[in-house]
Amino acid sequence: MEKLKYYVESQAFGVCSHLGEKFKINTNSIRLYFIYTSFLTMGSPIIIYLVLAFWMNIRRYLRERNHPSVWDI
Template sequence: MIQRILTFFERYSFGVSTYLGEKFDMSISKIRLFFIYSSFLAVGFPIIFYFLAVFVLGIRTYMKRIRTRIWDF
């Protein structure tokens, strides 16, 4: 049961932790733990930041795909 939950979150984590880990050269698990612990301390504000980052990274990925399609004639 716990393995299924972990697999679900790893599959649908939207790549925010991976992106931040690569950007700041940190461990992805430390970033995830930071979001979890800070969510308990700050009453959910980091969750709002996380979903905002998901939205921004999604738009960024979409724009990169469009940009490469325009110039690939």
């Protein structure tokens, strides 16, 4: 079960786990929040999820560009 959870989280941008670590909230409760609110509001939290995923990828890209590794030089 842990392998499946790791695979899904790595393929789904890691937004829920990042939010859980940042706010010290259980990751499963954040995932359930996204699922329940998606059903209640016809999918609008999915847009928020995708914006957060995009933002996290941009931040990682900018961080790597400002601090290149030894192999990139």
